[in-house]
Amino acid sequence: MIKIFRRLHPQTLRILALAIVLILTILFFASQIDGYLSPRMINRIATSVAVILPIAIGQAMVVMTRNIDLSVGSVVGIAAYLIGDYLGTHPDIHPVMVVSMALGLGAFCGAINGALVAYGRVPSIIVTLATLALFRTYLVEYSGASSITTSELPQWLVDLPQITIFSIGSFDMRLTVAMSLVAAIVFWVALSRLRVARKLYAVGSNPDAAVVAGINSSLVVFTSFVLSGMLAGLAGFIFLAKFGNITVVAGLGFELKSVAAVVVGGVNIFGGSGSILGVVLGTVLVDTIDNSLTRWAIVSEFWRDALLGMLIMIAVATDTFMTRSFGRMKGKSE
Amino acid sequence: MILAKFKSWEGMLLVILILTVLANTVIAPQFLTLQNQINLFQLSIEKIIVVLAMTLIIINSEIDLSVASIMGLSACTFGVLVENGTPAGLAIILCLMLGILAGAFNAFWIAYVQIPSLVVTLAMLIMYRGIARVLLEDRGINGFPQWFGDLGQKAFLGPFPLGLFIFLVLLIVLGLVLHRTGFGREVYVIGTNAEVARFAGVRVARVKTILFILSGVVSALAGLLYAGRLASVRGDAAAGFELDIITMVLLGGVSIFGGRGSIIGVLFSILIVLNLRNGMALMNITGHIQTAVIGVLLIMSVLGPNLAERTKSPDKAKATA
Numbered sequence: 001m002i003k004i005f006r007r008l009h010p011q012t013l014r015i016l017a018l019a020i021v022l023i024l025t026i027l028f029f030a031s032q033i034d035g036y037l038s039p040r041m042i043n044r045i046a047t048s049v050a051v052i053l054p055i056a057i058g059q060a061m062v063v064m065t066r067n068i069d070l071s072v073g074s075v076v077g078i079a080a081y082l083i084g085d086y087l088g089t090h091p092d093i094h095p096v097m098v099v100s101m102a103l104g105l106g107a108f109c110g111a112i113n114g115a116l117v118a119y120g121r122v123p124s125i126i127v128t129l130a131t132l133a134l135f136r137t138y139l140v141e142y143s144g145a146s147s148i149t150t151s152e153l154p155q156w157l158v159d160l161p162q163i164t165i166f167s168i169g170s171f172d173m174r175l176t177v178a179m180s181l182v183a184a185i186v187f188w189v190a191l192s193r194l195r196v197a198r199k200l201y202a203v204g205s206n207p208d209a210a211v212v213a214g215i216n217s218s219l220v221v222f223t224s225f226v227l228s229g230m231l232a233g234l235a236g237f238i239f240l241a242k243f244g245n246i247t248v249v250a251g252l253g254f255e256l257k258s259v260a261a262v263v264v265g266g267v268n269i270f271g272g273s274g275s276i277l278g279v280v281l282g283t284v285l286v287d288t289i290d291n292s293l294t295r296w297a298i299v300s301e302f303w304r305d306a307l308l309g310m311l312i313m314i315a316v317a318t319d320t321f322m323t324r325s326f327g328r329m330k331g332k333s334e
Numbered sequence: 335m336i337l338a339k340f341k342s343w344e345g346m347l348l349v350i351l352i353l354t355v356l357a358n359t360v361i362a363p364q365f366l367t368l369q370n371q372i373n374l375f376q377l378s379i380e381k382i383i384v385v386l387a388m389t390l391i392i393i394n395s396e397i398d399l400s401v402a403s404i405m406g407l408s409a410c411t412f413g414v415l416v417e418n419g420t421p422a423g424l425a426i427i428l429c430l431m432l433g434i435l436a437g438a439f440n441a442f443w444i445a446y447v448q449i450p451s452l453v454v455t456l457a458m459l460i461m462y463r464g465i466a467r468v469l470l471e472d473r474g475i476n477g478f479p480q481w482f483g484d485l486g487q488k489a490f491l492g493p494f495p496l497g498l499f500i501f502l503v504l505l506i507v508l509g510l511v512l513h514r515t516g517f518g519r520e521v522y523v524i525g526t527n528a529e530v531a532r533f534a535g536v537r538v539a540r541v542k543t544i545l546f547i548l549s550g551v552v553s554a555l556a557g558l559l560y561a562g563r564l565a566s567v568r569g570d571a572a573a574g575f576e577l578d579i580i581t582m583v584l585l586g587g588v589s590i591f592g593g594r595g596s597i598i599g600v601l602f603s604i605l606i607v608l609n610l611r612n613g614m615a616l617m618n619i620t621g622h623i624q625t626a627v628i629g630v631l632l633i634m635s636v637l638g639p640n641l642a643e644r645t646k647s648p649d650k651a652k653a654t655a
Contacts, residue, residue: 302569
């Protein structure tokens with residue numbers, strides 16, 4: 001048994017552990033809540049994950065380079081609101097154009113962060129703490145305290161969350177969920193297969209060595225912020241489609257949720273390691289707990305945050321202990 | 335060399351401070367009265383008390399994101415205890431003990447299990463706030479004893495309210511500890527290089543534990559002052575304060591990488607932020623824009639010196655990057 005463990009890469013072990021925790025969590029809630037394993041509940045969780053997943057993937061790439069992006073929640077708000085507002089006056093633009101605009105808007109916000117971090121040499125926690133406030137302020141001022149309502153949006157966007165690509169039994173694969181999954185698969189393949197993506201890990205695990213190896217580390221960090229902003233823009237679009245009614249507080253608190261998903265997903269907060277598959281599992285786990293607690297009769301929904309905080313702590317502690325004992329095991333065998 | 339840099343940083347803050355005060359005085363002549371200055375402090379008193387503890391934590395190269403949640407937890411616990419008939423005096427002591435416990439719990443994971451403080455306190459930010467929400471759900475509690483509200487609102491010693499008095503005492507005590515004692519030197523040494531400090535015989539885990547317990551108890555105290563000043567508590571009391579608190583520390587010239595900064599710099603930064611906000615309020619600028627201006631100031635305060643350093647010595651800037 002130990003021999004098998006030894007052969008596995010620690011990352012693989014980490015993802016296996018995460019998958020087991022996720023299954024146990026689902027089984028637990030299934031035993032507590034009537035009709036939990038119904039397609040309706042799965043649809044509910046899937047559409048909720050669809051909003052957070054792109055943000056978590058972007059956050060993961062930033063964290064891999066030893067940085068953090070606390071502004072993602074505000075970027076989601078800006079993208080959702082501005083696109084909704086623009087559609088109110090230009091209802092005829094093509095849907096593909098709308099998505100591109102959301103991505104571009106997010107990328108622009110990300111580029112501001114990235115330039116300050118990578119070229120201005122200001123620590124990312126300072127930059128994104130400030131832009132978290134700045135982007136939100138811009139939105140509040142721009143909106144003049146008015147909200148976007150479903151009636152202002154074109155019909156295709158209002159119908160979008162109901163569009164089903166295919167169904168397995170009575171589980172429907174919604175278009176918004178598919179968009180999010182496609183983004184996850186693209187970045188999963190890119191990060192695990194493309195040579196250029198290895199630079200992300202190189203810069204994160206040892207910035208000095210990366211520079212010596214001829215990697216333009218500033219450009220890598222800048223790119224990770226642009227991608228994070230772009231994915232937050234995508235999340236903003238999905239958010240707009242899902243809710244239809246957008247206020248200036250849209251996306252508030254998503255920065256903490258995304259960092260939680262990334263950390264639970266096994267991305268090392270000191271950079272250099274982590275996988276998109278882990279992030280997907282981490283996001284699903286965090287969101288499953290979030291969505292299930294509201295339906296659990298025994299415990300009031302006010303327990304959500306307390307349990308979420310505890311879960312993150314347990315995940316990180318397990319990760320730390322596992323990595324250390326693995327290192328010891330390996331040391332003994334050599 | 336390092337000393338010269340310290341002096342110039344604090345000098346810069348002093349210039350900004352004088353400019354802000356001058357501008358405010360021109361806009362509103364009644365600005366420089368003692369009463370207005372006391373009111374100015376009183377409006378953010380809970381935050382600036384926690385800023386002092388956070389200064390030591392960041393110089394130690396750690397961060398405590400859970401402070402605002404501990405403030406909220408302490409305030410909510412106080413509310414629930416008083417509502418259920420606990421004497422307010424006993425409730426205060428219990429809340430301070432809760433703060434110590436919360437800080438010690440943070441310290442256990444950070445100092446002994448050695449998980450990064452950013453992760454631990456982020457989880458605790460969510461968890462402590464979650465417990466506060468469990469305690470109060472979506473209701474508010476008021477109806478505290480008269481004397482408790484007075485402590486938060488009215489003058490305590492001369493014209494000074496209790497909060498300001500606590501702030502001044504903490505400022506002097508922590509200033510002396512940080513700059514005049516061996517413990518203070520250890521805080522800097524660990525912040526500069528924890529590994530070297532450990533080999534030099536500094537008990538790193540013990541110093542960190544003391545700092546996080548300090549941060550916990552100071553946050554709990556600030557939470558009580560907040561409850562007293564507003565004469566009511568809700569589950570979201572003090573939510574989001576951590577950002578303002580960290581901003582004030584960093585603006586004071588404390589390096590996010592640890593090992594650099596001073597209490598005087600942070601005091602200047604507190605004065606700048608308070609006066610700037612007050613001045614903007616006098617000009618009818620809303621709270622959101624005020625926060626944005628302080629955000630820009632924060633980025634500029636790090637970006638400016640960085641760019642200046644790079645134009646002065648391009649090789650050195652590259653080497654440290």
